[in-house]
Amino acid sequence: MRVKNIAIIGGGTAGWLAANHLAVELRAETDITITVIESPEIGIIGVGEGTVPHIKKSLLKFGIPEAELLATCDTTFKKGIKFVDWMAPSASNPENSYYHPFSSAYPGGADVTSWYLKNSASMEFADVTEAPSLAEAMKSPKRISSAPYEGVVNYAYHFNAVKFGQLLAKNAKEKLGVLHKPATIVNAQLNEHGEVDYLITKEGEQLQYDFFVDCSGFHSLIMGKLFNIPFVDKSSQLLTDTALAVQIPTEANSQIPPYTLAKAHSAGWMWDIPLTNRRGVGFVYSSAHMTEDVAVEHLSRHLQLNTDQFSPRKIPMRMGYREKFWCKNVVALGLAQGFVEPLEATSIFVTDFSAELFARNFSVEKESMSVAADYCNKAVAYTWERVIDFVQLHYCISDRQDSAFWRATTQEVKRSDILQERLDMWAVNSPKKLDIFSRFDLFDVENFLFVLYGMKYKTRAKNMTVYEEDYFRQEIEKVNMYRKKLSGELLDHRLWLDKFATAYQQTSGK
Template sequence: MSKALKIPFVDVSESLLINSALVVQVPTKADDAIPPYTLATAHQAGWIWDIALTNRRGVGFVYSDNHMTDEQAHEKLDRYLGDSKQDLTYRKIPMRVGYRKKFWHKNCVALGLAQGFLEPLEATSILLTDFSAKFLTLRFPSSTTQLEQLEERFNHAMGYAWERVIDFIKLHYCISDRTDSAFWIANKNQDTISTSLKEKLNLWKEFTPVRDDFFSQFEVFYLENFLFVLYGMNYNTKASNSPDKEQAHCLARLKQRAEIDHYLINKLPDHRALLNKIKQYGLQSI
């Protein structure tokens, strides 16, 4: 798309400040615990992903090289890994953050990384690839006369989807209460936040977020995804005035959920034990 078709690249680095990553595979011992989730740890100029598998951990130190030198990043990753770092070699991945101005041009369609790249927060690349492939299969041309119309529809839908995903990633940064470094302060700068995201955040200061705040079927992240981030980061939205009966019902449901969680935590095997049993016996057929 870039070299042959000369489709320009839309750079979004003024909004998403992350542009570098150090990645490494860390060997683990056979009895090391395996968390059943990805660990994400914020640092002064970005964040760290830590994904545990049965025999290794995939660790990535993501940062803005405008706010941290490569040497500082190496030192901080060393400190994070501690004794686990051994004689490991880190690989640096520069990130050009953004997307193509067009995703379909003439008889060429871009999917996956050919469309663009965003930091690997919330598995955005996988979601956008799946979203694009599904959209393409539902409107795949059967003749050349359809190309122009389908190209326009595809580009409009994918452009909207990419812009909304960028909003969702930016949300993680711009509502943070961290003010301990230039990176986090810069992420709160209103000039780095899109108009659409600012409108939502301003709306939610006065109202409780609802599904109708998301207008398009081409949203990749919906209400529930935003609620996890908003309330997980203690963003104060306007609470709705629910009747006492409804509040009592919600509190009862939360209590029931907590009791179920407590029961399951004490009954279910840990993640490594479960994976070992699956490896030994397989999964039950449905």
């Protein structure tokens, strides 16, 4: 039987990412229609406002101009993440911070980790790239003349998640022929084969399709409630279970940091994401180690506002993922598939990856889907496990012991066998590219290098030849020279965005 009608249940970032990926992959199948069914009554979580560079590849594939993204979504550039207070204070690092940049950890293509390990008392690992000092100087990653989706320094974005969903929707509908139906789905009916036959709306209307993409958020309407696919709970590895989110307007002339701030506290961490007109701030914590009232007090101090001056939205967080993300004629994406706290911009990253994997493996013939479903389920489950490992890494190698939360997350919380094996291995030898042997590890060896050595992980230093020492030193000196050169050439982040906005208005007439 041939699939001709595909329904995506839910809009938002997940639903419209799925729509764009599917529409691009199925462009040659002219008899297939894709419909996004979006409830006018149900809002979206809308706090996934940070991305990783992979999103640029998807936006290019969809045919969305970077200028439109920058102009319509309150977008700013993100060179990486600045981590503060994830370690105990020390004399060598009084600010107690480190960067996880998007630039390469291999200057000139060389693995200089051995050089860093020998000189770790006098340098930060992120100094192997130019990005951190340029981020601290509030420099844009692009020149005025930079081509779309290209920069002098690698980058991703911060954006308004609601407006980003609207941009994806506009592109899917106007350029890729995706249909849009406003309706609230409350249930679905199975056929004799155990597949979904039709959806049932709040008004009792029956909507029949051949294939369904469940983007219904935490409700997980089909995959969770109807199919009852087990949820793999990961709360034993990650203790944070609640977030308080708030949006704070900013002044038109205020500086815009070109990075996400991730600042740890006694029971978790805070994100601070700068957009062109506001900050998105979230306070992530373990409810077993901090009450909501105390969390609000901490958040108020960070915002420098009295508690009566803001009203945070409380978001319960259930860490884990569905055992299957593809079952019969249904695929689950976004929050309906799984969730891990937003450290390292995990939400949109995993959704984008899963949507692309599904779209590329989708078969228009139902009879041939089962092989693809089995393969994709294994791949996505592996991806979730490794993403959870990477997030947990930030906690478990910390030397903080100043609260019950940090003692528990460093000493008591279980680790996966693979994470523990890697940490044991990396205590003896520094990470190598071959250590990350699967393409379904979304975070590669360079990501691990920046976090491990940003947090001063202890690895046995390797002896180097005189030639190696001289070669590595020259590569680091080249980085320092390039950094100084760019510092004088690149515009301030806010100034670049302001100049872009002026030029866009003049050329587009908007």
